[in-house]
Amino acid sequence: MANAAEDSSIYYVPHSGWYPVVLAAGVMLMLTGLASWLNAAKAGDPTNLTQTLVGFGMVSVVLYFWFAKVIAENQQGLANAALKKSYVWGMGWFIFSEVMFFAAFFGALFYARVLAVSWLGGEGDKAFTGDYLWPDFEAAWPVMNNPDPELFPNPGESMASPGISNWLSYLPFWNTAILLSSSVTVHFAHTAIKEKNRAKLKAWLGITVLLGIIFLVLQVEEYIHAYQELGLTMGSGIYGSTFFILTGFHGFHVTLGTVILLVQFLRALKGHFSEEDCFGFEAASWYWHFVDVVWVGLFVFVYLL
Amino acid sequence: MSEVIHADHHDEHDAHDHGPEKGLARWLFTTNHKDIGTLYLWFSFLMFMVGGVMALIIRTELFEPGLQFVDPEFFNQMTTNHGLIMVFGAIMPAFVGLANWLVPMQVGAPDMALPRMNNLSFWILPFAFGIMISTLFMEGGGPNFGWTFYAPLSTTYAPDSVTFFIFAVHMMGASSIMGSINIIATILNMRAPGMTLMKMPLFIWTWLITAYLLLAVMPVLAGAVTMMLFDIHFDTSFFNAAGGGDPVMFQHIFWFFGHPEVYIMILPAFGIVSHIIPAFARKPLFGYDSMVYAVASIAFLSFIVWAHHMFTVGMPLAGQLFFMYSTMLIAVPTGVKVFNWISTMWKGSMTFETPMLFAIAFVVLFTIGGFSGLMLAITPADYQYHDTYFVVAHFHYVLVPGALFSIIAAVYFWFPKWTGRMYDEGLGKIHFWLSFIGVNITFFPQHFSGLAGMPRRIPDYALQFADFNMLSSVGAFIFGFSQVFFIFVIIHGIRSGKPATARPWEGARGLEWTLPSPAPYHSFTHPPKVTDEEAHA
Numbered sequence: 012m013a014n015a016a017e018d019s020s021i022y023y024v025p026h027s028g029w030y031p032v033v034l035a036a037g038v039m040l041m042l043t044g045l046a047s048w049l050n051a052a053k054a055g056d057p058t059n060l061t062q063t064l065v066g067f068g069m070v071s072v073v074l075y076f077w078f079a080k081v082i083a084e085n086q087q088g089l090a091n092a093a094l095k096k097s098y099v100w101g102m103g104w105f106i107f108s109e110v111m112f113f114a115a116f117f118g119a120l121f122y123a124r125v126l127a128v129s130w131l132g133g134e135g136d137k138a139f140t141g142d143y144l145w146p147d148f149e150a151a152w153p154v155m156n157n158p159d160p161e162l163f164p165n166p167g168e169s170m171a172s173p174g175i176s177n178w179l180s181y182l183p184f185w186n187t188a189i190l191l192s193s194s195v196t197v198h199f200a201h202t203a204i205k206e207k208n209r210a211k212l213k214a215w216l217g218i219t220v221l222l223g224i225i226f227l228v229l230q231v232e233e234y235i236h237a238y239q240e241l242g243l244t245m246g247s248g249i250y251g252s253t254f255f256i257l258t259g260f261h262g263f264h265v266t267l268g269t270v271i272l273l274v275q276f277l278r279a280l281k282g283h284f285s286e287e288d289c290f291g292f293e294a295a296s297w298y299w300h301f302v303d304v305v306w307v308g309l310f311v312f313v314y315l316l
Numbered sequence: 317m318s319e320v321i322h323a324d325h326h327d328e329h330d331a332h333d334h335g336p337e338k339g340l341a342r343w344l345f346t347t348n349h350k351d352i353g354t355l356y357l358w359f360s361f362l363m364f365m366v367g368g369v370m371a372l373i374i375r376t377e378l379f380e381p382g383l384q385f386v387d388p389e390f391f392n393q394m395t396t397n398h399g400l401i402m403v404f405g406a407i408m409p410a411f412v413g414l415a416n417w418l419v420p421m422q423v424g425a426p427d428m429a430l431p432r433m434n435n436l437s438f439w440i441l442p443f444a445f446g447i448m449i450s451t452l453f454m455e456g457g458g459p460n461f462g463w464t465f466y467a468p469l470s471t472t473y474a475p476d477s478v479t480f481f482i483f484a485v486h487m488m489g490a491s492s493i494m495g496s497i498n499i500i501a502t503i504l505n506m507r508a509p510g511m512t513l514m515k516m517p518l519f520i521w522t523w524l525i526t527a528y529l530l531l532a533v534m535p536v537l538a539g540a541v542t543m544m545l546f547d548i549h550f551d552t553s554f555f556n557a558a559g560g561g562d563p564v565m566f567q568h569i570f571w572f573f574g575h576p577e578v579y580i581m582i583l584p585a586f587g588i589v590s591h592i593i594p595a596f597a598r599k600p601l602f603g604y605d606s607m608v609y610a611v612a613s614i615a616f617l618s619f620i621v622w623a624h625h626m627f628t629v630g631m632p633l634a635g636q637l638f639f640m641y642s643t644m645l646i647a648v649p650t651g652v653k654v655f656n657w658i659s660t661m662w663k664g665s666m667t668f669e670t671p672m673l674f675a676i677a678f679v680v681l682f683t684i685g686g687f688s689g690l691m692l693a694i695t696p697a698d699y700q701y702h703d704t705y706f707v708v709a710h711f712h713y714v715l716v717p718g719a720l721f722s723i724i725a726a727v728y729f730w731f732p733k734w735t736g737r738m739y740d741e742g743l744g745k746i747h748f749w750l751s752f753i754g755v756n757i758t759f760f761p762q763h764f765s766g767l768a769g770m771p772r773r774i775p776d777y778a779l780q781f782a783d784f785n786m787l788s789s790v791g792a793f794i795f796g797f798s799q800v801f802f803i804f805v806i807i808h809g810i811r812s813g814k815p816a817t818a819r820p821w822e823g824a825r826g827l828e829w830t831l832p833s834p835a836p837y838h839s840f841t842h843p844p845k846v847t848d849e850e851a852h853a
Contacts, residue, residue, distance in 0.1 A: 115539025246551030
């Protein structure tokens with residue numbers, strides 16, 4: 012029988028393996044450990060992260076072997092064009108599901124901002140809630156005075172844009188610039204693969220990873236600033252809630268994207284990727300562009316408007 | 317590991333013809349779509365039994381008015397977990413199991429597109445449900461806030477185990493998303509040459525569209541439970557008006573997931589019935605194209621009707637009108653489908669083997685569920701029906717004689733292809749009639765008690781509902797035990813059924829019937845030719 016890679020009528024079906032079931036067990040250990048930890052922390056009991064870390068370790072180890080295996084199979088010529096197309100479909104629709112995950116949080120932001128807060132402020136069919144419970148509450152966005160400041164202390168200041176003339180001292184502006192340019196640099200790295208220019212590939216990919224790390228450092232900086240100087244926390248009402256869940260999950264995805272790009276960088280150092288065969292790189296760059304687009308949405312709806 | 321050796325020997329050895337491993341390793345490590353399909357189906361049956369026991373505990377308590385059997389707190393945990401386990405543990409995995417078995421065979425592929433991920437999607441589920449069921453034994457009890465877990469019942473007032481519940485939902489969502497990606501990649505990328513989109517069997521079409529629904533809404537559910545987690549543990553106020561949030565927002569987000577979820581559980585059923593009715597009417601499906609468009613329309617509409625679940629929560633009038641009319645629109649494509657099934661049977665040479673009986677019962681009883689759905693869509697009427705047993709009757713009619721009957725019909729229909737043996741027709745018919753009678757005795761009286769005002773999710777009720785409830789409980793036990801009988805019919809068929817031919821139903825069409833029974837371990841090592849004869853059953 013012909014080589015799987017050459018005969019397009021044969022689809023590569025891998026042998027059975029232990030990765031999936033161990034990964035599932037690792038996920039279970041990690042999440043149940045985290046749940047116990049959260050519950051203990053909430054109750055004020057002594058907390059212990061060991062189980063979570065063991066689970067996380069299992070997940071990481073399995074993912075390492077799993078991806079290494081897929082790469083090795085590809086290098087042996089087992090992955091034919093049809094399988095690569097399946098990867099493309101898979102990554103594409105995975106990113107779509109991620110878009111929907113963020114859609115839930117953006118939806119919460121719009122609902123709270125447009126409907127819930129104005130109803131609480133006395134508008135529309137549901138005005139009674141506000142009138143009876145918190146007659147003094149006035150609708151505004153960002154919500155700087157919560158309906159019940161005893162339960163949810165008011166934020167000191169918001170993250171709203173200080174006006175375009177002051178953007179040079181506005182950290183989210185710099186983060187936008189960094190992330191947008193990192194989308195360009197990762198594109199340059201792709202061009203380098205097509206031009207078979209290894210040095211250029213490594214340089215641009217390395218710069219992209221660096222930009223990702225800088226973004227994350229600045230984001231941490233912003234959070235520290237929010238918590239320590241602005242008095243803006245996750246507990247300061249709906250503004251803080253939406254702000255931190257949106258930017259937080261975005262930051263988490265940037266972290267993932269940076270790790271993925273770093274792996275591609277290390278692979279580039281080992282001489283992987285050619286013009287016809289660079290799916291790992293392409294998938295990473297699509298993910299990176301997705302993270303970038305989400306940030307643009309964040310910058311517009313969370314910071315500017 | 318044998319896979320390493322395999323990679324070195326692929327030149328002399330076809331990449332596909334490796335058989336199953338021995339013993340437990342086969343099931344733990346498998347990458348084979350049939351093995352994984354089998355795992356899904358047995359797992360879903362196990363969950364069906366667990367959820368069924370919970371249903372019977374509920375019906376036992378409701379057999380008579382008054383509190384006699386379980387305490388109300390436990391009753392709430394039973395209603396909650398019965399719903400969650402049946403939806404996420406029984407119906408959905410059963411359809412994924414059927415997809416695993418049938419999609420590669422029906423599109424002419426050797427296996428699913430991403431076999432290792434396929435194994436992962438399955439093995440996440442036992443762990444996720446292990447977590448969920450373990451919450452029942454935790455301090456403070458398991459989830460008790462209804463399967464819809466509305467905030468603030470599921471946040472401020474929830475038992476501590478809700479954190480575990482949240483992570484279990486995350487895991488189920490991850491499993492569904494990976495399963496959907498796999499199904500989409502298989503259908504779009506691995507069809508045999510000549511099988512154009514409009515020649516695909518309807519089960520393939522319905523699952524393709526279902527997979528898109530899953531991809532679009534499971535992440536939204538993940539977002540909803542994540543916000544719950546943050547409200548519980550990180551002081552946020554998404555669902556707390558004191559911080560400017562809104563508990564009603566939870567309902568919107570939940571039902572944005574929840575309504576498409578309803579169609580996730582019924583579209584593959586439409587596909588199954590569209591295979592079985594033509595096979596036993598010995599006529600091609602009437603209106604294939606309109607069936608495809610109807611499914612696509614239903615899927616689209618499912619995204620713009622969600623707030624009909626919450627008419628009584630207090631919505632602006634414009635919202636109520638919009639969601640009422642958009643909901644009623646769904647009756648149009650659904651009507652097209654029912655019309656087509658009936659037209660397929662019209663003047664057909666019909667025979668009534670077990671799969672056909674379940675399929676016809678599906679058409680009749682699902683339509684009853686559809687009609688009660690139309691009644692519920694009328695906003696002012698819904699003010700009366702909301703949260704009564706009428707709603708319970710409605711969604712059980714679409715889910716039990718709807719989704720579940722289609723799954724049972726599918727099991728009987730493809731059983732010969734899976735096992736190489738025939739089930740016993742007499743036993744199958746007994747199973748059908750017991751189920752059919754049981755399901756109607758259980759759920760039909762609930763229409764009446766609901767219209768008379770009996771609220772759902774309450775362990776006690778007023779005396780005037782006593783007769784209907786007693787009837788319901790008797791029906792529930794008939795139905796429950798007839799599903800235990802189902803397992804007997806299946807095992808009897810596997811062990812001592814007569815050998816089946818490649819095409820045991822003379823009217824059945826489709827690529828899977830061109831394979832021998834039982835189907836080979838890898839379905840099509842080389843893509844088959846799609847003849848007009850075998851194109852869309």
